[in-house]
Amino acid sequence: MRRLEGRVAIVTGAASGIGRATAAALAAEGAAVMATDIDVAGGEETHGLVRAAGGHAAFLAHDVTSEEQWIAVVTATVERFGGLDILVNNAGIATGMAVTDMPLEAWNRQLAVNLTGVFLGAKHAIPAIRKTGRGGAIINVSSVAGLEGAAGLAGYCAAKGGVRLFSKALAKECAAARDGIRVNSVHPGIIDTPIWSRIDEGGLGAEAFRASSGANRLSPDLIAAQGAPLGFAGQPEDIARGIVYLASDDSRYVTGSELVIDGGWTA
Structure with missing residues (x-):
């Protein structure tokens, strides 16, 4: 069953990880996907992978903090695919x-990419989605760090917490407008993506975590084993499946909600 046949989606941060998996999953369900990222090489690779699997896709270089680029991306998507139905605001740092x-x-910079980029995407995607007259879905990727605090990640938590409440407020705006657009947030836990290689290089408070955990090398499974009851890290595809659900008519009565996919981390 191709649940998104005839739909058109924009996926930001699509060069790797959750964004790449989401672009592939939406395309596999029949959607035409405009994948965007500032990482041109990675974005082109995602485009090639989706096309090789028989999906309908295109790629655009895109800085989500630029309003001009958002206008250009939405315009190009509508011109290329004939409309817009789904926005996945996934890009983040x-x-x-x-x-x-x-x-x-x-x-x-964290607020600009993680929160302002989500605002700009919604601002410019909503008019395009409304023009189709068939409703649509906006899925904003937050984090478990948007639900609880994490030492050393205050900026990230603030931005992702903002995404959570922005999504709820926007869901009510769209519902009041009776435009058929549903807005929800997704909250991944520890997911095995390329970000962990950057942690090993010293980012994201790596030294503090090593000191507290006694680990010489960080890995998503190591982190998950300490905080997620399931005891292992998720895969990007685990998040992508949730996003497909929120993008499809299977979730027709779901808006203003937060879908937590974290192996029990926040339980």
Whole structure:
């Protein structure tokens, strides 16, 4: 069953990890997918993988903090595929350090990518989705860090918490407009994506975690074993399946909700 046949989607941060898996999953369900990312090489690779699997896709270089680029991406998507039905705001970054050590630029950059980028995507996608007259879905990727605090990740938590409540407010706006657009947030736990290689290089508070855990090398399974009852890390496809559900008519009565996919981390 191809649940998204005839639908058109934009997926940001599609060059790797959850974004790549989501682009592939939406395309496998029949959607035409505009994959976007600032990582052009990775984005082109995602495009090639989706096409090789028989999916309908295109790729655009895209900085989600730029309103001009959002306008261009939405316009190009509608021109290329004939409309827009689904927006997946997935692009995100994290900078791990204590608040007292964090440069203002690092704080602002996290808010710009993780939260302002979500706002801009919704602002410019909603009019395009409304024009189809068939409703649609906006899925904003937050995090378990948008549900609970994490030492050394205050900027990331603030931004992802903002995504959670922005999604709820926007869901009510769309419901009041009776435009058929549902808005939900997704909250991944520890997922095995390329971000962990950057942690091993010293990002995201790696040294503090090593000191507390006694580990010489970080891995998603090691982190998950300490905090997720299931005891192992998730895969990008685990998140992508949840996003497909929220994008499809299977979730026709779901809006303003948060889908937590975390192996029990927040339980």
